[in-house]
Amino acid sequence: MKKIIHVDMDCYYAAVEMRDFPEYRGKPLAVGGSRERRGVISTCNYEARKFGVHSAMATGYALKLCPQLILLPGRMELYKAISQQIRAIFQRYTNKIEPLSLDEAFLDVSACDLYQGSATLIAEAIRRDIWAETELTASAGVAPVKFLAKVASELNKPNGQFVITPEQLPHFIAQLPLHKIPGVGKVTASRLAQMQLYTCADVQRFPEYKLVEIFGKFGHILHQRAFGIDDRELTPYRPRKSVGVETTLARDIFNLEQCRQVMQGLIKELAGRLQRHTHERQIGKLVVKLKFADFRQTTIESRASTLSPQMLDSLLAQALQRAEGRGIRLVGIAAGLVTNHTGDSSAYEQQLTLNI
Known part of the structure; x- marks a missing residue:
């Protein structure tokens, strides 16, 4: 143990x-x-x-x-x-x-x-x-x-x-509220409550296949956690999944040209940060993120092998179509990284946030 x-x-x-x-x-x-x-x-x-x-x-x-x-x-x-x-x-x-x-x-x-x-x-x-x-x-x-x-x-x-x-684990886990389990956010907890599932003891009595039908892979993980099972080893080193920069704006902006002006500065900042990472990792995708005046946000991404301003501009235009008249309070861009030898991109993500 x-x-x-x-x-x-x-x-x-x-x-x-x-x-x-x-x-x-x-x-x-x-x-x-x-x-x-x-x-x-x-x-x-x-x-x-x-x-x-x-x-x-x-x-x-x-x-x-x-x-x-x-x-x-x-x-x-x-x-x-x-x-x-x-x-x-x-x-x-x-x-x-x-x-x-x-x-x-x-x-x-x-x-x-x-x-x-x-x-x-x-x-x-x-x-x-x-x-x-x-x-x-x-x-x-x-x-x-x-x-x-x-x-x-x-x-x-x-x-x-x-x-x-180890002796206390069965009793402790049975009483544990599901929202305490890492990975169970407000939306998932609400869906579980609709199914009359509130504690791990409730999940223990619930068929695993039904959880998988509803939640996919996470349904299996949730079922395991409800029994106190977690076979994951510690990961001393986690390669960075992506490098990103974003800026919260002093005032909302509303059109593509304004967003482009903001993104020009972000591209320069991102290029500088990528120099510290792409000697070992290569770019696998580009991402644009917008947060609207009502605090809802959207992201759009595409496969890419270089930091392409043209690709980012295209993604920005597509993301802006989702604004539906709302102002833009935050613009962000990121480059997803993959290892050169495996193409694995499942790792730790860190972003640099700027306020201007």
């Missing part, structure tokens, strides 16, 4: 700012883009969350919910440097590390003999080390499988941990 730990830093960006600027402690604080540039919240502290503020929320709306919100632009280079410190702490305990972002990672400590091999004590030690060396708190989940370790890390936040032992 594996021993998996999911470590998740508590309100990471905001916590760094509160560490460095003690006057912010105890006050609602968020890191994100400005209201004037129609930015979004990257993260916020727990005081801000009491007002309903959360990550990915439009900054303007967050300030309506919490007028006294302290908004900071963020210091990404510092966040990256501290993340490397934290990664070095992980490596004292295991080399099987799967980073999910700057502030969270899976660790497989099955072969670690420190603390007599107790994953519970190892998780506690990692959290102590992080606090001692960075003055930041982390929460952790411990379980025999990946997805339950992630679920567990949310249960005693902030600055806590939750352990699911």
